[in-house]
Amino acid sequence: MAKRKVSNPLALAVLGLLIEKPMHPYEMSSTMRERVKEASIKLNYGSLYSVVDALQRHGLIEVRETVREGRRPERTVYAITDPGRTEFVDWLSELVSVPVKEYTQFEAALSLLPGLPPDEVLRLLTTRRSRLESELIGTQAILDRMTDQGMYLLAIELDYVQELRKAELGFVERVIKWIQNGTLGGITFWRQAYEGGEMPSAEDWQRAAEGTLPPDAR
Template identity: 45%
Template sequence: MKRRVVGNPLGLAVLAGLLEEPMHPYEMARRFVEYGKERDFKYTRSSLYMVVGQLEKAGFIAARETLRDSARPERTVYAITPTGRLELFDWMRELVAEPATEYPLFGAALSLFVVLPVDEVHELLLQRLAALTAIADEIRATIDAGREQGLAWWFLVEEDYRLTKVEAERGFVERLAESVAGEDYRQAWETYFKGRT
């Protein structure tokens, strides 16, 4: 993966949003929520303004005008620059084509879960399984609602991806919980940790 001048994925969302039309950060945040993008990009108001500042400094966006309204603070409207367009398309091509190594917290926990007692880890896995089931149900409801509104599949593709990942993890956790509950794992764990806990 190429090292980016602005490497925060939120910058990608800002560039893509400004491809639609120039806008101020408050409007960007409003649209993220309206389009459900807050599930794809972790941000706060301050982090959004920070990324906007980084993109402007890098020359990827430029201030177009400042709106003054006595009822609200000044709002600077930004537009994507030609350099920003090139960055957006190059970054998107890279992310779509090249798998990247990610370090999810659950992966870290799996690499160390043997430190927990057998019955406890089994119970925790069952809790995770219930949580994943609830998440999958919520994603399905979002997809169904979008389809009922007549949204084309490409507007729901990130939800479909989330559902695929959650279902895959759910299947894995279900199998792991069964394995942990097996007598062979219990005996191996007790033999290994005898006298260590």
């Protein structure tokens, strides 16, 4: 992946908006919210202004004019530069074409799962399953509305997120089942760790991993 002068994904969104037309930061923010882009790109006013300043500093955008509407404070309107257009196309093309390793918080939690008792993990995963189901319903409603309005392309990232969440839900449901029926590889040692008060050794975990995976996980 190329090293970017400004690497915050919000900067890419700003460049994309300014390709459409010059805007001031408030209009950028409101446009992103209208298009539900804050669901995919972290957005707040502080970071937005920081990103705009950085993009201007590196010559990717420039001040077009300063306007005042009624009694509102003056607002600076920005436009994209030629280097900014080049950066947008190059950056977006790279993100679309090159898979990268993304370190999610849930993945980190899974890597440390034995740090909690099995029954507690079962309770927490059951809670996560309910929240995932609710999230899927809410996101699908937004996606359906955008699709019905002929704007699927402007919400395609929501469809991607839906597929990721469905896969996550399926995974969570499998792990819940394995804990409930005792077929999760290593669960015997895991339970012993909390029933006997002594954590199994690395060698114990290795032996538990050999030949004890549930049939449908092989």
